[in-house]
Amino acid sequence: MPPHTLASLAHALSAATDLDAAFVALSEGLAETDRGSYVALFRLDAKRAMLRERALVVDGALQRVALEASLEQFPKNVGRIIAEGSLFADLAEESPGFARMLAMPRESDGGWLSVIGLRVDGQLAGLIALLEPKRVFGTRVSERFSPMVALFEMAFLRFAEREARREAVQTLEDVTQKVHGDYLARLAATEEQLREARSVAKPDASQAAALLSRERDDARVAEDTRRSTRKLVVLEEQLTASIGALEQAHVELHRRSEALRQRTRTLYLVDRALTLAAAREEPQRLADGLLALVGDDMQAHRCSLFLRVPGDPSILYLAAGRGLAPHVKEGTIVTIGIGVAGKVAESREPLLVMDAGEDAMPHPLLGDEYLTTGSFISFPLVLHDELVGVVNVTNRAQHGLFVEDDVERVRLLGLVISLIAREAQLPERLHVSRIEHP
Numbered sequence: 354m355p356p357h358t359l360a361s362l363a364h365a366l367s368a369a370t371d372l373d374a375a376f377v378a379l380s381e382g383l384a385e386t387d388r389g390s391y392v393a394l395f396r397l398d399a400k401r402a403m404l405r406e407r408a409l410v411v412d413g414a415l416q417r418v419a420l421e422a423s424l425e426q427f428p429k430n431v432g433r434i435i436a437e438g439s440l441f442a443d444l445a446e447e448s449p450g451f452a453r454m455l456a457m458p459r460e461s462d463g464g465w466l467s468v469i470g471l472r473v474d475g476q477l478a479g480l481i482a483l484l485e486p487k488r489v490f491g492t493r494v495s496e497r498f499s500p501m502v503a504l505f506e507m508a509f510l511r512f513a514e515r516e517a518r519r520e521a522v523q524t525l526e527d528v529t530q531k532v533h534g535d536y537l538a539r540l541a542a543t544e545e546q547l548r549e550a551r552s553v554a555k556p557d558a559s560q561a562a563a564l565l566s567r568e569r570d571d572a573r574v575a576e577d578t579r580r581s582t583r584k585l586v587v588l589e590e591q592l593t594a595s596i597g598a599l600e601q602a603h604v605e606l607h608r609r610s611e612a613l614r615q616r617t618r619t620l621y622l623v624d625r626a627l628t629l630a631a632a633r634e635e636p637q638r639l640a641d642g643l644l645a646l647v648g649d650d651m652q653a654h655r656c657s658l659f660l661r662v663p664g665d666p667s668i669l670y671l672a673a674g675r676g677l678a679p680h681v682k683e684g685t686i687v688t689i690g691i692g693v694a695g696k697v698a699e700s701r702e703p704l705l706v707m708d709a710g711e712d713a714m715p716h717p718l719l720g721d722e723y724l725t726t727g728s729f730i731s732f733p734l735v736l737h738d739e740l741v742g743v744v745n746v747t748n749r750a751q752h753g754l755f756v757e758d759d760v761e762r763v764r765l766l767g768l769v770i771s772l773i774a775r776e777a778q779l780p781e782r783l784h785v786s787r788i789e790h791p
Contacts, residue, residue, distance in 0.1 A: 358385050360624050362501055363617065366508040373408070373415055375508040380410035382501045387485065387494045391458050395420070395480040404480065407456050418456050424477075426454065431468070436477050438506075441467040441495045448484075457484045467495040471506055473513045481505070503765075504620065507613050514606060518599070525595055532588050536581055543574045616762075623769050636783040640673040643770045643779075644744070648675055650766060651730075651759060653746040658770075659687060659694050660742040660780040669698060669742060672783055676748065684787050694743045697731040701740065703764070704731040707754050728754040732763045736771040741780065744770065 365378035376394050383392045394408040404422040408415060424432055427442075434442035444451050448466035452459075457466065464484050471479040481502055485494040546567065625646065640658060648656040655676035659669040671685040690699045697704050708727045729747035733740065744767060749755060774780060 358382055359500055359504070359620055359627075363504055363620060366504055369508060372509065372512045375505060375512065376408060377410055377413075377415060379501060379505045383483075383494075383498060386497055386501075390483060390485040390494050390498075392498075393455065393457060393482045393484075395455070395482065397424075397477060397479050399476060399478065404455070409458070420456060422454055427451070427468075435468055435470040435480065438470040438472040438477070439503075441469045441483070441499065441502075443467050443495070452484055455482055457482060463487065465493065465495075467493075469502055471509050473510055478513060479509065500620070500623070503616075507616060510609070511613075514609075518602065521595070521599065521602075525592060528588065529592060532585050536585055539574070539578050539581055543571070543578055546571055546574065623766070627769070627773070636777075636779055636786050637673075639773075639777060639779060640783055641675075643773060644673040644675060646770065647744055647746055647763065647766050650762065651746045651755075652750040652753070653748060654750065655748040656744070656746045657681075657694075658742065658744050659698070660774065660783065661698075661740055662686075663781045663784055666740075669694060670784065670787075672742070672779075693729075693731050694745060697733050698740060698743050701733045701735055703733065703760050705755060705757065705760050706730075707756075730755050730760060730763055732760070732767050734767050734771045734774070736768075736775050741771045741774050 362378060362382040365381075366375050369375040369378060380392055383390055391409065395404045396406045396408075397403070398405045402424045404420045404424070407418045407420050409418075410416070424435070427435065428447075431442045431444065434440055444466040449463035451468075452464065452466050455466075464486050467483045467485075469481050469483075470477050471481060483495050483498060549567075623646070625642075640660075644656055644658040647653070647658075653676075657674040657677060658672045660672040662668040662670055667689050669687045669689060671681070671683050671687070674681065674683060687695050689695050693704065706727070706729055728749065729745065731743060731745045734742045734744060744763070746755070746763065
């Protein structure tokens with residue numbers, strides 16, 4: 354994917370005024386990446402677990418088709434991946450049948466169908482389906498399209514929250530107006546009855562009986578008015594509570610906006626790394642740039658990048674470092690299975706430590722006695738089930754702690770580093786450069 358596509362898509366999504374405009378921008382981004390593929394947006398009826406509408410951009414125009422497709426029609430493993438979101442579920446050889454079920458455009462060879470879920474407040478709210486032509490060579494379009502979908506998912510969440518706030522405010526206004534209207538109508542009726550009663554002069558016996566009956570009716574109406582007034586007070590209290598809930602929602606929106614800002618900053622750094630890779634820099638500068646991608650995004654004063662030694666699957670070497678102790682030099686060898694980086698490379702599972710003093714592992718990161726904070730993340734770089742290396746970040750600015758959300762951000766950055774390192778043959782080129790210029 355060209356480096357400029359993500360930046361232009363992010364700008365288009367931020368400028369979109371509604372979900373339709375955001376989806377058209379996503380479709381145009383796919384067209385720049387692969388003109389033979391199609392992307393469709395599906396809205397979900399959560400109560401019935403049914404897909405009720407499909408949106409598709411054809412020749413620049415947005416087309417909608419009504420659907421009656423159940424999520425239970427997908428295989429269980431595919432349905433689980435869709436419900437969790439964040440990853441494309443590949444329909445593989447079953448793609449033609451499910452493409453027809455989802456009313457996707459027909460491809461002469463059937464094509465490959467991939468589906469990813471869109472979540473709002475932890476619940477599945479929609480789907481994105483990608484239909485791409487079958488190709489013998491090259492990477493799948495879904496792998497290059499994933500960062501675009503991540504950007505669109507943030508826009509989808511923004512418009513879903515806006516719609517929920519609008520519905521809540523409209524409901525409160527309708528209830529308030531109805532209660533106020535009922536109160537005014539009952540009050541006007543009571544005043545009219547009182548005026549009629551006062552206009553009667555010197556009533557006879559029959560009129561006195563009628564007047565007494567009317568006074569009783571007036572008393573009953575007054576009691577009904579008092580009860581209505583009480584109901585109005587209760588509704589006003591409920592309205593006050595609802596306004597408080599809206600304020601809390603605004604606080605949550607601010608928190609999510611901050612998370613969106615962090616993701617936007619991450620995408621900016623990804624774009625910077627892609628630009629660096631496209632420039633074909635010499636290997637050491639490229640390694641330093643990839644490490645800076647993680648260090649700057651995570652605000653880590655100390656970080657390191659290990660790459661696998663070509664031809665020797667049991668050894669890693671320090672390709673780039675920032676803020677390390679003076680005795681730790683680039684080119685330092687680490688055996689897989691030994692130390693933090695070695696154990697993470699062996700397990701291929703990320704390691705998050707909030708306090709190294711409480712962790713069971715006896716050795717801190719790199720055995721560095723100058724470690725100023727005990728919180729760090731060590732993340733394996735794996736591409737197509739092949740270990741590329743390990744990235745470590747620690748000593749966060751202002752002595753902050755790393756949390757689970759940070760691991761997810763490092764996962765995205767690690768995927769970008771793995772792709773660029775493998776595409777640029779960085780482990781091999783840098784290792785050869787160190788042998789020739791020790």
